[in-house]
Amino acid sequence: MLTKEQVRQVAALARVRASDDELTGYVAELGRILDHVARLQEVDTEGMPPTSRALEQRGILREDMPQVPLLRETVLANAPDERHGMFLVPRVVEE
């Protein structure tokens, strides 16, 4: 069973802010999804290769040829703030 504490932790990892009421709602909604997946888990997949994607496209590569990058003013146009050509964000201390 999914607990409220687990939902709170996942929300924190994903940097999603949720009120206590919202968390209660998510426990029920996410719980239904997990129940569905639990049913799929019952299917015997012994000997089946895992499917990590719908289309098994292989070996699509790109030549190592430089393309023209974006203009810096375009890059920074949507930045909340900038200084010396850098995005300016609230100070981060710990790694």
Next chain:
Amino acid sequence: MATVYETVIGLEVHVELATETKMFCGCPTAFGAPPNTQVCPVCLGLPGSLPVPNARAIAYALKAALALECEIDPECRWDRKNYHYPDLPKGYQITQYARPLARSGHLRFSITETNGDTVDREVRIRRLHMEEDTGKSTHEGLPGTSTGVDLNRAGVPLIEIVSEPDIRTPEEARVYLQALRTLLLYTGVSDVKMEEGSLRCDANVSVRPVGEDTLGVLVEIKNMNSFRSVQRALEFEVNRQVDLLQSGGRIVRETRHWDDRREITFSSRSKEEAHDYRYFPEPDLGPCDLTPAFVEQTRQSLPELPTAKCQRYISLGLSGYDASVLAMDPPLASFFDAMLRAGGAPRESAALLTVELLGRLNATGIAIHDPACRVTPSALAELQKLVADGTINGKIAKEVLDEMVQTGATARTVVENRGLRQVSDEGAILEAVRSVLTANPVEVADYRDGKEKLFGFLVGQVMKATRGKANPALVNAVLRRELQGRSE
């Protein structure tokens, strides 16, 4: 009796690959460009953009893995490692988790002990995988409450090389790292410059009582920015852990940073919650598809690697120490190999190169592969041959080399222009010997009274009289004969 502790070290090394463009987009990777001038929607993580792997990055990673004797997974896959940080625009890093490119390799190297002996070591490589680099955060020159983010480096191709915990001393960790750097230099997949961040090293360190099988509590050390600081940081950390245990303390599993100026490691005091990266398969990328032919072709493209080079030099008669000095320095090894191709004798060429030429270059701060080094491998090989065939003696060779270093002239030109050919004409030498004996009657008498050391003095006088050009072996023989003749 006090407990004796054993150190256990494993290294995680990140290497930037020397591609023209990033791992998943065509942005250039040149070092030192102004901030945010090498970015595009893919490496900015803008919605709707899709990654496409760089063929050369994969080829380079494969080459490194083969050089490390790894087993290759031809269907290796990409995963997302999820975490939030301003220098990671997508909120996840594309890396390889469950199916890395390579596993189970080895790095072989030798360590020179204090008594001059070399000891062969082998460290197992647990895995080698491909991933993309992050951007760079800075605080300098910015308002106190903000961080500046430059995304030029975001998406640059990296390989991460994880060793098994086979390293037993801080010195060995440094030598492992230097050997890894040399190996990668030979393959040409990276310029591996620690000072520019294209080679980065983190260490896992623990100590345990000797004889204990289980590992002690692991501490991760970051921020070691030079080979020297790797050794210093690990020495500090090992002492810290042993002192802590001996005084009855407990080691905490944590990440510590090395402070190069204060020469200590300090706890970065990150939050206690363990990292939870929630890895899952990258849905935007299919598995790799490395054909056996491609893997084989890449293996064939590897140059002669340091271990093989070192063995070859030893088989040519070099000492283990000289062989390793040459093999561990790609420009020096290539100079030496060119001397051999020009017909230089191995041992004599190695001595001429590592002692005489390098000594002169080091004194002026010139590197062997620098255009300012005016002596070519074939010119140095010629000098060696002039000594070997008796055209000049060893002492004159040093004078000739002085001029070669200064003017770039060939050995033969210097010898001819300055008339330095060795005098092997017995008549001329006999004449010089007789005049020296006549001019030094006191020394001759003392020699006969048993002061054998004076023989060297008399040889020196003869060499001086011939301006150093006399064949020393002949001088010795003639002088001995003349002294004996006169004593009878």
